[in-house]
Amino acid sequence: MSTEGPHATPAATFAHINDRNNESAIALQALPGDPTYNTRLGDGIDLLFGGGRQFFVPTTTTDDEGSTGSRTDGRDLRAEFQGKGYSYVYNTAGFHSLTKKSLPVLGLFERSHMEYEYDRPSDAGGEPSITDMTLKAIELLGSGSRKNGRPSPNRGYFLMVESGRIDHAHHEGNAFRALTDTQELDRAIGAAARAVDLRDTLIIVSADHSHVFNIAGYPMRPLNELPYPVASYDPPFASLAGNGIFDLAYDVNLATRHVEPATDGNGVPYTTLVYGNGPGYRGAARVDPRIDAFPGRGGVIPTGPDHPAYFQEAAVPMGSETHSGEEVAIYAIGPGSDVVRGTVKNTYIYRVMANALGFRSGF
Numbered sequence: 001m002s003t004e005g006p007h008a009t010p011a012a013t014f015a016h017i018n019d020r021n022n023e024s025a026i027a028l029q030a031l032p033g034d035p036t037y038n039t040r041l042g043d044g045i046d047l048l049f050g051g052g053r054q055f056f057v058p059t060t061t062t063d064d065e066g067s068t069g070s071r072t073d074g075r076d077l078r079a080e081f082q083g084k085g086y087s088y089v090y091n092t093a094g095f096h097s098l099t100k101k102s103l104p105v106l107g108l109f110e111r112s113h114m115e116y117e118y119d120r121p122s123d124a125g126g127e128p129s130i131t132d133m134t135l136k137a138i139e140l141l142g143s144g145s146r147k148n149g150r151p152s153p154n155r156g157y158f159l160m161v162e163s164g165r166i167d168h169a170h171h172e173g174n175a176f177r178a179l180t181d182t183q184e185l186d187r188a189i190g191a192a193a194r195a196v197d198l199r200d201t202l203i204i205v206s207a208d209h210s211h212v213f214n215i216a217g218y219p220m221r222p223l224n225e226l227p228y229p230v231a232s233y234d235p236p237f238a239s240l241a242g243n244g245i246f247d248l249a250y251d252v253n254l255a256t257r258h259v260e261p262a263t264d265g266n267g268v269p270y271t272t273l274v275y276g277n278g279p280g281y282r283g284a285a286r287v288d289p290r291i292d293a294f295p296g297r298g299g300v301i302p303t304g305p306d307h308p309a310y311f312q313e314a315a316v317p318m319g320s321e322t323h324s325g326e327e328v329a330i331y332a333i334g335p336g337s338d339v340v341r342g343t344v345k346n347t348y349i350y351r352v353m354a355n356a357l358g359f360r361s362g363f
Contacts, residue, residue: 002114002130002181003164004052006030009208013160014038014045023055024071031077032084044084046103046141046157049133051110053090056081064090065125067111081106092126095133100140107133116165116177117184118308131188134161138195156200158357161188170211171320173278173311174297176246178213193333202334202356206349210326212276217262219249219272233259241306245272248289248305271305273312278321280311289313 001010006026011017015029015038028034032044056077057069071077082088087102089095090109098105109127114120120127128136141157163185169177189205196203220226222243223233230252237259241247249272251262261269268286282294289305296302296309304310314321330349332340336356340349354360 001050001133001162001164002117003050003162003168004055004110004113005048005050005108006052006055007050007113007164009162009164010048010050010160013158014041023052024073027052027055027077031080034080044086044104047105047107047137049105049107049109049128049137051108051112051114053078053108054111056106056108063111065111078106078108090125092128095128095136098136098140103140105140113165113168116169116181118177118180129188130161130163130184131191134159134188134192135195137161138192142196156357158353161192163188167211170213170275171278171322172297173275173280173314173321174309175213175273175275175312176306176308176310177297179242179245196334198334200335202332202336202353204330204332204337204340204349204352206330207328208346209323210328212278212322212324214274214276215272216270216274217249217272218251219244219262220251220259223259229257230259231257234261241304246306246310247272271312275312275314275321276324277316277318278311278314279319280314280321281317282313283317286313 001007003010004023006015006023008020011020011023011026015026017026017029025036028036029038030041030045030048031037053063054067054070056071057063058071058074058076059069060074061069061076063069078088086104086106087098089098089105089107095107095109109125114127115123117129120129137159141159163181166178166181166185169175169181189203193203222240223238236247237250240250244250248269249262250259252259263269264286266286269288269290270286271289280294293301294311296307296311298309300307300309302310305312327343330340330344332352336352339352
């Protein structure tokens with residue numbers, strides 16, 4: 001996970017609790033032998049990778065990277081998990097040293113959420129990417145070995161991978177990080193599909209919700225992709241940032257065949273990407289995004305809409321952008337993927353997975 005390990009979505013795979021924000025209690029439900037342990041997990045989770053180290057470390061203790069924990073009960077769960085046979089790692093060096101004999105594994109690579117993919121190379125402690133963690137999980141779980149390498153029948157496994165920082169970047173109103181994390185998730189999906197045998201492995205990809213995030217107007221394809229000639233164009237059109245997705249929307253003047261920035265009703269250019277609400281609300285008359293001095297992420301003044309800190313414009317002022325109500329896509333490949341089609345309720349995905357695992361839940 002790119003989020004904290006006990007965060008809402010990953011926690012749903014191993015915990016039962018009435019407060020998603022009580023992550024210290026959620027962490028305990030994964031600890032074998034604890035009075036609150038979720039006994040339906042049998043002898044324990046094989047593998048947990050992500051952030052959220054603070055929920056495993058007490059407030060009185062400095063963790064592996066110099067930060068304090070947030071547990072108020074004085075318990076250091078890193079040591080308690082190790083006492084139950086878990087290998088514990090917190091950086092890339094430890095991560096890359098893991099082998100099948102390391103199982104079960106607890107990997108906590110950040111005090112809170114993990115870095116955005118764009119920021120990950122500058123992380124002081126070093127942390128793996130979503131792709132790295134996905135491939136390592138498949139490598140470790142693929143043999144069916146368990147508990148420090150003691151062999152067991154290969155009964156298959158269930159692996160949940162979440163790229164939750166996509167959601168966080170949207171809440172910040174920062175499309176740059178949302179889309180670069182989406183690219184990394186796409187790489188992880190491709191890597192997983194190549195690493196497993198799709199004759200006996202079902203991969204499902206979906207989202208738990210959408211955001212008030214959209215493509216505005218009728219942006220043109222980049223110059224080198226246009227299927228028709230143009231007479232002339234504004235020079236920036238020849239090198240659109242991100243093939244135009246992080247730039248202004250451009251249009252062609254049908255009378256002159258000249259390509260120029262598309263404009264709003266007041267003649268002001270606008271970006272291809274916009275938010276319905278969020279931190280990007282300007283609260284003033286719109287200006288050309290290329291000279292917009294509105295502070296972006298971290299208070300940085302962007303040099304244009306392609307800058308990593310840029311906040312896309314939002315129609316409604318909000319401290320945090322919100323989720324929205326569109327239906328989201330479900331993609332699947334492998335045995336059982338043929339039943340993933342059309343419009344379905346979100347609980348239908350559970351039934352597909354249950355059937356793939358041999359629990360005949362019906363449809």
